[in-house]
Amino acid sequence: MxxxxxxxxxxxxxxxxxxxxxxxxxxxxxxxxxxxxxxxxxxxxxxxxxxxxxxxxxxxxxxxxxxxxxxxxxxxxxxLTDFDRLEAGSREAPEALSFSAADIDLDRFGVFVExxxxxxxxxxxxxxxxxxxxxxxxxxxxxxxxxxxxxxxxxxxxxxxxxxxxxxxxxxxxxxxxxxxxxxxxxxxxEAMIINVRLTESPGHTTWQIFTPSGPVALLPLHDRQASLIWYDSPGQVQKRMSMSDDALRAAIAEAFPARLGSVEAILERGRFPIxxxxxxxxxxxxxxxxxxxxxxxxxxxxxxxxxxxxxxxxxxxxxxxxxxxxxxxxxxxxxxxxxxxxxxxxxxxxxxxxxxxxxxxxxxxxxxxxxxxxxxxxxxxxxxxxxxxxxxxxxxxxxxxxxxxx
Ligand SMILES: Cc1cc2nc3c(=O)[nH]c(=O)nc-3n(C[C@H](O)[C@H](O)[C@H](O)COP(=O)(O)OP(=O)(O)OC[C@H]3O[C@@H](n4cnc5c(N)ncnc54)[C@H](O)[C@@H]3O)c2cc1C
Missing domain, CATH: 3.50.50.60 (FAD/NAD(P)-binding domain)
Structure with missing residues (x-):
């Protein structure tokens, strides 16, 4: 009715x-x-x-x-995961821009939340x-x-x-x-591909972003050794990675992300969003x-x-x-x-x-x-x-x- x-x-x-x-x-x-x-x-x-x-x-x-x-x-x-440091740069200069909350007398810049x-x-x-x-x-x-x-x-x-x-x-x-x-x-x-992962070590409280010719890759630190990776690329490349096995995706991450990411223990979830x-x-x-x-x-x-x-x-x-x-x-x-x-x-x-x-x-x-x-x-x-x-x-x-x- x-x-x-x-x-x-x-x-x-x-x-x-x-x-x-x-x-x-x-x-x-x-x-x-x-x-x-x-x-x-x-x-x-x-x-x-x-x-x-x-x-x-x-x-x-x-x-x-x-x-x-x-x-x-x-x-x-x-x-809620505090972040107190922001870093952005390229492969050649990964910390070209780096800021600490302490520089402006803050305990943190903000938090990450789902x-x-x-x-x-x-x-x-x-x-x-x-x-x-x-x-x-x-x-x-x-x-x-x-x-x-x-x-x-x-x-x-x-x-x-x-x-x-x-x-x-x-x-x-x-x-x-x-x-x-x-x-x-x-x-x-x-597109932005979001890949939620569990790392072998805590990602700490720094969020970083590395700019590459195909788009930035970024890490958002989360609670319990988890992190959200954001990988920007063409829709075709994103589609390819969306359909990879977890092992293949882990290998692709190890190649594309800087070594500071550390070791990915498990891929938890992935998704894609247009930019x-x-x-x-x-x-x-x-x-x-x-x-x-x-x-x-x-x-x-x-x-x-x-x-x-x-x-x-x-x-x-x-x-x-x-x-x-x-x-x-x-x-x-x-x-x-x-x-x-x-x-x-x-x-x-x-x-x-x-x-x-x-x-x-x-x-x-x-x-x-x-x-x-x-x-x-x-x-x-x-x-x-x-x-x-x-x-x-x-x-x-x-x-x-x-x-x-x-x-
Ligand atoms: C990959 C990615 C990462 C991001 N990371 C961040 C981040 O770290 N920090 C940050 O600040 N932002 C981030 N953003 C942006 C952020 O997600 C959006 O800006 C935010 O979610 C927008 O919120 P909103 O409420 O304005 O709109 P939306 O989240 O789009 O909500 C709109 C709502 O309207 C409803 N709706 C739509 N049409 C109708 C209708 N006709 N009638 C009734 N209801 C309707 C929908 O159901 C929806 O619930 C990110 C975005 C992307 C894509």
Whole structure:
């Protein structure tokens, strides 16, 4: 039988990924609005002790948000792995860029956590919030935006009515599409292969990345001698490695990754993800606003997708918390004015790092590496890397010119 009830809330968040759920948690904590989260997928279930495929780095700003919203109570610390050192370079100069949290008087830059564990912790936090309604297996299909409210329909025929739609529905955002917001996109013709492994020795607390002509290889250290390896390459090469036996893949890793990885005891899981860059031309429209990957998708080599999405959450909450009407145009514009240029600078900075280390000719790469080591050139790159690690905006934009045009 078709459900004829109308879903009604002050704010409807479309998409219950990490950004959408964190948005609901922050709004529930800081405002009096009623909130509904719709997600087309099933509700996240409890996660057992097994390492999950996807892992995310959370910087200190993201951790502060999660603590403030009460999410950390549902995230046991044994599943969080601190990282206090970042290194990036090429085979010839593996530590061309290296930063320690101690350099800026921090104990750590952030933590690594499995996406599913974080999403489940967010979901549990929201289940205890009386002003939040969580609806899973519900896909947004249409919207009609009026001056003072928005009507919409789900795929299953249910109707919705609200004063603000927050599009948090990821890179292929239907909310962005229905809001008539175009985007600049770039397909890198690369995929990220994630290989979760158990090592014979603990990987420690350093995350490193080595740039090679076919793409970077990276290590994210995890708990219990586990690590997530990220291997960027063409879709054809990734497909080949996806179908290798565990022994053959172990041998391929030993050949491609630097010796510092140590010995891989077991391959635990593998998966592949396309790599793209996307930036919405604007984030705000009539009674509709975008956050997270719906607004911007960044190359994952910088490990910043979730962190940027959570920075959107903080900025949008600040823009809305003094408002009686959550869809007020001036509040949405304020959010856009704050976040769009910051995200554009991050996207451009990561793009420049990508170019710097993947220049087509080896002699150019050597020049880039030598350039990085000289103190004057190091300063803007270092500032940029530090802002990635801490989640603080750059104090000067000198290091990364903006490719996009501000709306
Ligand atoms: C290989 C790889 C490694 C990465 N590593 C890192 C890292 O270390 N650190 C980091 O910060 N980021 C990392 N990222 C990026 C990060 O994973 C993403 O930026 C982040 O998951 C985006 O979260 P989101 O909530 O905005 O979108 P999503 O996770 O895409 O969530 C969107 C949600 O919307 C739902 N949805 C979609 N369409 C509809 C609809 N029509 N109606 C209702 N619901 C809908 C989906 O079911 C989904 O739950 C990585 C990405 C990749 C590919």
């Amino acid at each position: 078709t459900d004829t009830s109308t879903i009604t809330s002050d704010i409807i968040i479309v998409g219950g990924g990490i950004a959408g759920l964190a948005m609901a948690a922050r709004l529930a904590h800081r405002t009096a609005f009623t909130i509904t989260v719709l997600d087309s997928d099933r509700a996240p279930g409890p996660v057992d002790e097994t390492l999950q495929l996807r892992t995310t780095s959370l910087n200190s700003a993201a951790l502060d948000l999660l603590k403030d919203a009460g999410v950390m109570a549902h995230l046991p610390t044994r599943f 996406n599913d564990r974080l999403r489940h912790a967010l979901w549990q936090t929201l289940e205890a919030q009386p002003r939040v309604t969580l609806i899973s297996e519900a896909r947004l299909s249409s919207l009609q935006r009026h001056d003072d409210h928005v009507d919409g329909l789900l795929d299953d025929g249910r109707a919705l009515t609200t004063r603000l739609i927050i599009g948090a529905d990821g890179a292929r955002s239907q909310a962005r599409h229905l809001g008539g917001i175009s985007s600049q996109q770039r397909d890198y013709a690369q 793209r860059r996307l930036h919405a031309q604007r984030y705000a429209g009539k009674r509709l606003v975008l956050i997270g990957d719906a607004a911007h998708v960044i190359h994952p080599m910088a490990g910043q997708g979730v962190n940027l999405g959570l920075a959107d959450v903080v900025a949008l909450t600040e823009a809305l918390e003094q408002e009686s009407d959550p869809g007020a145009g001036h509040a949405l514009s304020r959010y856009q004015r704050r976040q769009w240029p910051r995200n554009a600078a991050m996207l451009a900075g990561v793009e420049q790092l990508h170019h710097l280390f993947t220049l087509p000719f080896a002699p150019l790469r050597h020049l880039a590496e030598r350039g990085l080591k000289s103190a004057d050139r190091m300063a803007p790159v270092k500032r940029f890397m530090m802002s990635l690690a801490t989640g603080q905006p750059m104090t000067s934009g000198k290091g990364c010119k903006d490719h996009d045009t501000q709306p």
